[in-house]
Each structure stands twice: as structure tokens, then as C-alpha cells.
Amino acid sequence: MTEEKTKKIVKTIKVDVDKCNGCRACEVICSAFHAQPKYSSNNPARSRIRVIRDPLRDVYVPVYAGEYTPAECAGRDKYVIDGKEYDECAFCRASCPSRDIFKEPDSGLPLKCDMCESDPPLEEPMCVQWCITDALTYEEREEEVEEEEEQEEMEIGLEALADKFGLDKIMDTVARMSMSKNG
Ligand code: SF4
Ligand code: SF4
Numbered sequence: 491m492t493e494e495k496t497k498k499i500v501k502t503i504k505v506d507v508d509k510c511n512g513c514r515a516c517e518v519i520c521s522a523f524h525a526q527p528k529y530s531s532n533n534p535a536r537s538r539i540r541v542i543r544d545p546l547r548d549v550y551v552p553v554y555a556g557e558y559t560p561a562e563c564a565g566r567d568k569y570v571i572d573g574k575e576y577d578e579c580a581f582c583r584a585s586c587p588s589r590d591i592f593k594e595p596d597s598g599l600p601l602k603c604d605m606c607e608s609d610p611p612l613e614e615p616m617c618v619q620w621c622i623t624d625a626l627t628y629e630e631r632e633e634e635v636e637e638e639e640e641q642e643e644m645e646i647g648l649e650a651l652a653d654k655f656g657l658d659k660i661m662d663t664v665a666r667m668s669m670s671k672n673g
Pocket of ligand 2: 509510511512513514515516517541550552620621626
């Protein structure tokens with residue numbers, strides 16, 4: 491087992507909930523940027539960021555799509571903000587079997603924020619660029635990581651996806667994505 495240290499850029503988006511006005515521009519641009527071909531449609535249901543909105547209380551909380559998980563978690567979180575209790579799972583980032591959020595509406599495949607990875611790379615992710623209130627700010631820092639560890643994490647993630655959706659469906663999606671990126 492190799493344990494070489496390697497440098498990794500950690501990308502962070504800082505969310506300042508107090509600045510968010512619930513405009514949902516981040517949802518629109520995220521879905522448009524990831525449409526195939528790019529910008530051919532915008533449907534917030536395909537966005538990798540979702541804004542939990544409660545306009546009467548002026549509460550808006552942007553939540554980013556995180557990891558896919560094949561199983562529901564055994565526990566639940568409850569949030570109370572300004573006296574209002576929010577649904578269990580409302581602020582969770584996972585794409586999981588118990589809800590439709592952070593899933594491709596047509597295929598059901600999980601969506602995850604990829605920080606707008608593209609070639610050539612963007613200076614800042616699209617949602618950050620489109621957020622006129624500066625509720626979202628982008629930061630980068632360098633960290634040392636074990637090379638082996640990173641590889642293992644990727645393999646576990648791919649294995650879980652293949653178990654749930656079947657290898658063929660995953661391969662089709664990857665082929666479609668790569669055609670759209672190269673074309
Ligand atoms: S960083 Fe990019 S992929 Fe992630 S939510 Fe923002 S626009 Fe979507
Ligand atoms: S674009 Fe900014 S202000 Fe608008 S909903 Fe998204 S995070 Fe909030």
C-alpha cells in the first residue's frame with residue numbers, strides 16, 4: 491500500500507444565510523450550466539443547489555447537493571428557525587432513497603455539486619457568480635492528503651452507484667456526459 495502525500499486543492503463555498511434573498515438565481519444557472527448541451531435548458535429541479543424558502547419569515551437557506559447514499563439514515567434532524575420547525579431532512583445534502591430532492595427528474599440518477607468543474611476551469615462556480623447579494627463566496631485552500639485514501643473513497647462511491655442503478659445506466663450516463671463535454 492502506497493502512502494504518498496499529495497497536494498489537493500480544497501474548494502469551499504461559504505454560505506451567508508443572512509444575505510440570501512431567496513431569488514433562486516443560483517438554482518437556475520446551476521441547472522442551465524449542467525444542461526446537455528450546456529445552457530440548452532434551465533430547470534431548477536435539476537439544480538445541485540436548492541434554496542429552502544420561507545418568505546413570510548424572510549428565511550432562505552441554500553443547500554448544496556452532497557454525496558449519494560444508497561440507504562436512508564436511521565436518525566433525523568429537526569431544525570427550528572425563528573420559531574418555525576422545518577421538515578426533517580429539509581437541510582440534508584444527501585441524495586437518498588427517502589426523497590426526490592437532488593435527483594435527475596428523468597433518470598432518477600443522483601445529482602451532486604461538482605463545483606462547476608469544466609475545461610477550461612471557471613474562476614468561480616456559476617452559482618457564486620450569479621449570486622448578486624454575495625450570500626455565496628468561493629474559497630480555495632491547499633491541503634496534503636494520502637493518495638491511497640482518495641482513490642478508495644472514489645471506488646466506494648462508484649460501487650454504491652453501480653449497485654443501485656446498474657453499471658449499464660451509469661456507463662450510458664458517463665458516455666452521454668463525455669460526448670456533451672467534447673462536443
Ligand atoms: S458550484 Fe456549480 S455545480 Fe455546485 S451548486 Fe453551484 S453552480 Fe451547481
Ligand atoms: S442566488 Fe444568492 S441570493 Fe439568490 S437564492 Fe441563491 S444564494 Fe440566495
